[in-house]
Amino acid sequence: MNTECPFGLYLVTDRSLSLGRPLEEIVDAAVRGGVSAVQLREKTASTAEFISLALRLHAGLKPKRIPLIINDRVDVALVAGADGVHLGQDDMPYGEARRLLGPRAIIGLSVETEDQALEAERLDVDYLGVSPIFPTPTKTDTKTPWGLEGLRRLRERSRHSLIAIGGVNATNARQVIEAGADGLAVVSAICSALDPERAARSLRDIIDRHCKSGASLRR
Numbered sequence: 313m314n315t316e317c318p319f320g321l322y323l324v325t326d327r328s329l330s331l332g333r334p335l336e337e338i339v340d341a342a343v344r345g346g347v348s349a350v351q352l353r354e355k356t357a358s359t360a361e362f363i364s365l366a367l368r369l370h371a372g373l374k375p376k377r378i379p380l381i382i383n384d385r386v387d388v389a390l391v392a393g394a395d396g397v398h399l400g401q402d403d404m405p406y407g408e409a410r411r412l413l414g415p416r417a418i419i420g421l422s423v424e425t426e427d428q429a430l431e432a433e434r435l436d437v438d439y440l441g442v443s444p445i446f447p448t449p450t451k452t453d454t455k456t457p458w459g460l461e462g463l464r465r466l467r468e469r470s471r472h473s474l475i476a477i478g479g480v481n482a483t484n485a486r487q488v489i490e491a492g493a494d495g496l497a498v499v500s501a502i503c504s505a506l507d508p509e510r511a512a513r514s515l516r517d518i519i520d521r522h523c524k525s526g527a528s529l530r531r
Contacts (some may be wrong), residue, residue, distance in 0.1 A: 351382070396413065446478055446479025
């Protein structure tokens with residue numbers, strides 16, 4: 313069983329799942345409920361809209377010392393002064409992102425197969441986003457789900473911190489932690505909840521019950 317969960321509860325945003333509510337409202341409620349990092353994921357926004365939203369979120373998160381991670385877009389992270397980026401397999405190579413963002417930036421990398429995860433062992437990334445753990449409608453372009461057994465195998469072979477994403481919610485969070493996750497990333501479990509603060513608190517309570525206190529995502 314994994315007893316160290318240094319990355320805690322990691323919110324990945326999705327405005328299409330937010331029931332028409334402003335993203336800032338969802339993020340504020342999630343932070344009150346115990347979210348320890350926020351990834352801004354905007355697949356359809358224009359660059360200008362993405363930057364504007366990142367700046368607004370960063371202004372609200374920075375005083376609370378909650379890192380803002382930008383999905384895919386290193387340029388947006390730079391302009392917004394975000395704390396880091398999350399890269400997919402087809403995004404900017406890790407080395408280039410590190411060179412542009414500097415040594416203190418948080419950089420995570422998605423891995424969807426064991427080959428990708430083992431290739432990432434040569435990289436000094438801050439964490440691997442293990443995706444998806446379970447089938448999920450929010451990630452339709454991914455490989456076969458890892459499942460709990462796949463996560464356990466990866467935990468045995470990887471030196472990196474592992475953040476589990478994809479179908480993670482309050483009903484399976486404990487199992488995912490026990491399989492080796494260092495953090496839980498959620499989308500719809502918070503964004504689509506009628507009470508995002510309560511949903512976040514329920515997940516955070518599970519994490520706190522089954523993990524020792526660890527370092528935050530912030531360097």
